Amino acid sequence: MDILSDCRLSPTGNGHLALHGITSGPIHRYLGSNMSSAARESHLGLRTVLAPFLSPRKLVKAREFALTTARDLAEGLRLGEPTDLMAEFANPLALAVFCHVVQLPVEEIRRHGSASADVGLVFALSLDDAQRTHIEHSLESLFEYIDEGLTTRRNQPGTDIMSALHKTELTVQQQTSFLISIIMGGHDAPMHQLGCALVALSEHPEQWQLLAEHPHLISGAAEESLRWSPHTHTMRFALEELTYQDLELGCGDVVAVCNRSANRDPVAFENPDTFDAARPRGRLPLAFGGGQFFCPGSGLGKIIMEVGIQSITERFAPPTAAGEILWRPVLAAAYGPRCLPLALQER
Numbered sequence: 001m002d003i004l005s006d007c008r009l010s011p012t013g014n015g016h017l018a019l020h021g022i023t024s025g026p027i028h029r030y031l032g033s034n035m036s037s038a039a040r041e042s043h044l045g046l047r048t049v050l051a052p053f054l055s056p057r058k059l060v061k062a063r064e065f066a067l068t069t070a071r072d073l074a075e076g077l078r079l080g081e082p083t084d085l086m087a088e089f090a091n092p093l094a095l096a097v098f099c100h101v102v103q104l105p106v107e108e109i110r111r112h113g114s115a116s117a118d119v120g121l122v123f124a125l126s127l128d129d130a131q132r133t134h135i136e137h138s139l140e141s142l143f144e145y146i147d148e149g150l151t152t153r154r155n156q157p158g159t160d161i162m163s164a165l166h167k168t169e170l171t172v173q174q175q176t177s178f179l180i181s182i183i184m185g186g187h188d189a190p191m192h193q194l195g196c197a198l199v200a201l202s203e204h205p206e207q208w209q210l211l212a213e214h215p216h217l218i219s220g221a222a223e224e225s226l227r228w229s230p231h232t233h234t235m236r237f238a239l240e241e242l243t244y245q246d247l248e249l250g251c252g253d254v255v256a257v258c259n260r261s262a263n264r265d266p267v268a269f270e271n272p273d274t275f276d277a278a279r280p281r282g283r284l285p286l287a288f289g290g291g292q293f294f295c296p297g298s299g300l301g302k303i304i305m306e307v308g309i310q311s312i313t314e315r316f317a318p319p320t321a322a323g324e325i326l327w328r329p330v331l332a333a334a335y336g337p338r339c340l341p342l343a344l345q346e347r
Contacts, residue, residue, distance in 0.1 A: 004234060004289055008242045009255060011293055013177075015237030019254060020127050026139035027122055027132070033177040046178055047296050049164055053102050054300060063303050066097045070311035082322035082341040086195050089312070090340075094191035094304050101300060102186065103160035104149075109183065112145035116183045120334045123235065125256060142183070146176045184334065185297050189231055190304040192328065192336025193287065197225035197305055198312065199325060200275055202342055205318030207277045212313045212347065214278075221277035222305040228275050230259040230287040231336050259286040316344045 003009065013034030022028050073089050099106045118138035121131055149162050150172065157163040161182070165175045201208045211221055234257040238249040249255065263286060264272040288295040295301070323341035328334070
């Protein structure tokens with residue numbers, strides 16, 4: 001966690017541009033004005049725009065909406081046959097809750113926002129030409145949607161996140177980049193982390209049963225899944241020459257933090273290779289970052305995970321595998337299952 005809190009290191013989007021040798025095009029438009037590329041003052045300003053949508057009072061109401069939505073989705077799941085819990089449960093749950101909080105239309109985000117999962121590949125350590133082209137096409141779809149939405153709100157403001165951005169002094173490019181980032185963080189990230197949690201629980205049926213019998217452990221189970229199978233890696237770029245422990249870093253050097261390894265550190269976690277939903281709270285898992293770049297939507301992400309776990313474990317017995325789990329690329333910004341086929345039976 002120390003290295004994630006070091007102000008000499010930043011997740012700057014410009015660092016990714018330099019890493020991939022990108023000087024123009026859709027990826028440059030996004031990362032060149034990305035939230036993580038902003039100066040400290042501008043970065044804090046962007047977080048201020050988001051803060052009213054994530055206030056404690058709003059999150060209490062969001063949890064109520066999320067639990068109702070999750071239970072409705074769980075009730076509609078098929079029994080006894082392969083059911084893709086990503087397509088039928090995790091994705092629509094995360095999408096509905098995210099749109100409810102930032103007050104954006106579900107159908108519009110479903111139609112265009114799914115491309116944001118592809119955009120997450122831009123935060124990998126390397127890109128080939130095919131991946132770059134795919135990311136650029138996905139960004140163009142998002143730019144089209146957001147540009148049109150921002151123009152509409154300029155003439156007809158409302159109470160949604162796009163309208164809130166018009167009250168700032170941000171450029172249109174900064175507003176667009178910010179919106180792509182929060183769609184990724186508010187929809188894709190919790191969707192894939194919930195998927196990781198459901199995989200872990202399906203592989204540990206005794207833990208699934210434990211949560212059904214002791215639902216007060218669900219919050220801890222969500223945190224344990226962040227430790228056990230984090231949805232993201234973490235990258236930082238040195239803003240200056242520095243020495244971290246015995247590591248010499250030059251300005252612009254890349255530091256890749258392997259969250260999965262750090263979360264299995266026996267110095268930090270007792271019995272780190274055991275998935276334990278009742279594990280005593282201790283060090284925070286690294287999936288939400290640290291320092292000034294700690295994810296502002298971490299509270300919302302945990303709500304989506306917790307209600308998702310609760311509604312599934314309270315309704316269904318531990319499931320059985322019903323096909324191959326397909327995973328996103330391991331270096332994607334939002335890692336997790338693309339397809340999670342399980343066979344469900346009611347409790």
